[in-house]
Amino acid sequence: MPNKKRLAFYAGSGCGGCSQSLMLSPSLATMLDGADIAFWATRSGDLTEDEISQLDDKGIDVLMFAGPVDGEASIATAKLLRRKAKRVVAYGACAHLGGLCGLTNVIPGAKLRELAERNGGFIKPLSAVIEVDYVLPGCPPPQGMVERMVKELFLADDVPDVGTVFASSKGVCAQCDRKHLNNPLEEIRRFHAAPPDPDICLLDQGYICLGPVTRGGCGAVCLEANRPCTGCAGPTAGVLDQGGAILQSLASLVPLSGDISGEKEHRVLDSIQDIVGTAYKYSAAASLLKRRVNDGE
Amino acid sequence: MSDNKSFEPKIIAFLCKWTTYAAADLCGVSRMPYPSNISIIKVNCTGEVTADMILTAFEKGADGILIGGCRPGHCRYEGGNLKGANRIYLLKRALNEFGVNPERIREVGIAGAQGLIFQRAAEKFTADIRALGPSPVMSNA
Numbered sequence: 001m002p003n004k005k006r007l008a009f010y011a012g013s014g015c016g017g018c019s020q021s022l023m024l025s026p027s028l029a030t031m032l033d034g035a036d037i038a039f040w041a042t043r044s045g046d047l048t049e050d051e052i053s054q055l056d057d058k059g060i061d062v063l064m065f066a067g068p069v070d071g072e073a074s075i076a077t078a079k080l081l082r083r084k085a086k087r088v089v090a091y092g093a094c095a096h097l098g099g100l101c102g103l104t105n106v107i108p109g110a111k112l113r114e115l116a117e118r119n120g121g122f123i124k125p126l127s128a129v130i131e132v133d134y135v136l137p138g139c140p141p142p143q144g145m146v147e148r149m150v151k152e153l154f155l156a157d158d159v160p161d162v163g164t165v166f167a168s169s170k171g172v173c174a175q176c177d178r179k180h181l182n183n184p185l186e187e188i189r190r191f192h193a194a195p196p197d198p199d200i201c202l203l204d205q206g207y208i209c210l211g212p213v214t215r216g217g218c219g220a221v222c223l224e225a226n227r228p229c230t231g232c233a234g235p236t237a238g239v240l241d242q243g244g245a246i247l248q249s250l251a252s253l254v255p256l257s258g259d260i261s262g263e264k265e266h267r268v269l270d271s272i273q274d275i276v277g278t279a280y281k282y283s284a285a286a287s288l289l290k291r292r293v294n295d296g297e
Numbered sequence: 298m299s300d301n302k303s304f305e306p307k308i309i310a311f312l313c314k315w316t317t318y319a320a321a322d323l324c325g326v327s328r329m330p331y332p333s334n335i336s337i338i339k340v341n342c343t344g345e346v347t348a349d350m351i352l353t354a355f356e357k358g359a360d361g362i363l364i365g366g367c368r369p370g371h372c373r374y375e376g377g378n379l380k381g382a383n384r385i386y387l388l389k390r391a392l393n394e395f396g397v398n399p400e401r402i403r404e405v406g407i408a409g410a411q412g413l414i415f416q417r418a419a420e421k422f423t424a425d426i427r428a429l430g431p432s433p434v435m436s437n438a
């Protein structure tokens with residue numbers, strides 16, 4: 001077959017879900033028809049630095065990189081892999097945004113953070129340490145987006161433009177079928193207390209949903225399962241800080257009581273639990289503040 | 298606390314064009330100096346100051362952020378300043394989680410004719426930020 005592409009998959013860390021998303025993809029067979037595999041490493045131990053060094057520079061057409069980057073060692077590996085690949089895909093939320101692991105950048109005393117510090121660093125999105133050509137968002141990437149990536153990267157004659165995100169430029173809400181009532185946010189509801197009405201927008205019912213600030217293209221599948229969007233695909237185009245964006249939306253949905261002290265509004269806002277885990281679930285490491293700092297006290 | 302006496306705070310001020318900005322402008326034309334630490338960005342309403350704007354200011358090295366709008370109840374856009382205040386209220390909670398002292402953001406509501414009040418507020422905020430010392434955010438590569 002002419003022009004078979006050489007692909008590689010590397011997950012130095014992360015949970016293994018990203019590799020699974022590709023293995024389980026109906027597009028896997030198509031992808032393998034159009035490509036040769038240089039390597040498929042699902043743990044950092046699967047591939048040593050020496051083995052990577054021996055590969056030809058730019059010998060890989062497309063490298064899919066999953067999992068977060070933290071200390072010196074993983075940064076060095078990412079840089080070495082970058083030399084070997086013509087194009088690099090940040091595959092999944094961890095590579096794209098730091099992912100769930102990024103929460104350890106903010107939570108004081110987190111065990112994972114201690115580990116990361118021992119490794120000499122904080123969780124970083126891949127783009128903070130090497131140039132990233134494409135992003136496949138999601139935790140793990142949903143099948144529709146995986147399919148699009150396979151089509152555009154391995155089956156098309158032209159390569160996609162650098163900077164392509166294999167998702168929609170619109171928010172998750174655009175694909176969500178729930179009815180809008182434009183209710184004000186007067187009380188924050190939580191899922192463990194009572195399940196939401198499956199046909200009405202969660203925000204309308206007082207449940208926090210990151211749909212408005214999260215990149216769509218997933219088909220709003222979580223909403224179909226009566227679960228909220230928790231933001232795994234990162235911010236919509238044009239938004240820098242996904243967490244800040246949802247906090248600002250929530251604050252705007254709280255109706256003004258007319259009392260200028262704001263006491264009633266503050267009560268609603270105070271009832272939002274676990275601000276960072278809610279607003280920055282996947283994007284803490286890619287947020288504008290990036291990690292917890294020590295500001296005096 | 299900063300032990301660096303020569304520390305000059307960088308302060309970004311988002312000021313509503315109808316009131317606090319006009320007060321700052323009045324200081325200018327009346328030759329009432331206020332600290333040059335303050336760089337003013339004119340906005341239509343404090344309700345239009347986004348989380349991205351505030352967090353970007355911190356990321357680019359601001360030590361303090363002054364948000365000046367209309368006095369409560371006097372907004373040109375009905376409740377724009379109050380909506381903005383709710384936004385800041387929630388954002389401060391997040392800043393706290395990220396270890397950033399929420400005192401680095403101050404909100405004021407100053408009428409256009411109150412140049413003297415703006416001058417004092419600017420001096421006070423600059424002194425308070427000087428006492429807090431440099432923001433640790435930018436060194437956070």
Ligand code: SF4
Nearest residue numbers: 014017092093094139
């Ligand atoms: S993005 Fe999600 S699925 Fe992929 S490695 Fe990270 S935690 Fe696992």
Ligand code: SF4
Nearest residue numbers: 173176201202209211
């Ligand atoms: S906020 Fe959530 S529930 Fe509401 S429309 Fe958007 S995705 Fe659907």
